[in-house]
Amino acid sequence: xxxxxxxxxxxxxxxxPNPCPPCPxxxxxxxxxQSMSSYLSVISYISFDVxxxxxxxxxxxxxxxxxxxxxxxxxxxxxxxSLQILVLSGxxxxxxxxxxxxxxxSLQMLVLIxxxxxxxxxxxxxxxxxxxxx
Numbered sequence: 001x002x003x004x005x006x007x008x009x010x011x012x013x014x015x016x017p018n019p020c021p022p023c024p025x026x027x028x029x030x031x032x033x034q035s036m037s038s039y040l041s042v043i044s045y046i047s048f049d050v051x052x053x054x055x056x057x058x059x060x061x062x063x064x065x066x067x068x069x070x071x072x073x074x075x076x077x078x079x080x081x082s083l084q085i086l087v088l089s090g091x092x093x094x095x096x097x098x099x100x101x102x103x104x105x106s107l108q109m110l111v112l113i114x115x116x117x118x119x120x121x122x123x124x125x126x127x128x129x130x131x132x133x134x
Contacts, residue, residue: 048073051080065111066090074099084130087111098123109133 043064062080065087074097077083083104089111098121101107108130125131 043067043069045069046072046076048075051077061085061087063087064091068092070094072096072100077101078103080104082106085109085111088115090114092116094118096120096124100124102127104128106130 044067046064046069060082062083062085067090069088069091070093072088072093077086077100081103084106086101086104086107086109091114093112093115094117096117101110101124105127107128110128110131110133112134125134
């Protein structure tokens with residue numbers, strides 16, 4: 001469960017200082033409740049339940065850029081209703097599951113540049129009514 005990494009241990013906080021408490025200890029990267037970022041180029045896998053506890057993870061921004069993600073589980077962001085910015089640039093994503101952004105009703109900005117995406121399911125952006133920048 002959590003993140004799979006290739007280089008450095010990810011069990012210490014890596015995001016900017018935040019007065020809010022971190023998510024539960026089953027996360028390998030502690031995710032502050034306002035933002036989470038990883039510029040470590042070491043994450044190659046994210047478990048479908050990494051953001052499962054919606055009470056602890058109601059952050060507004062997630063930055064997972066410049067890592068080695070090749071795929072995302074369909075349900076990975078399912079409880080992040082308040083998420084406003086999601087940055088997945090600089091990974092190795094080749095496709096996205098049709099329902100991966102299904103519950104991101106508040107998402108305003110989605111960054112997917114510098115991946116290996118060639119085609120996407122039409123329904124992948126279906127519920128992104130708040131999206132302003134792609």
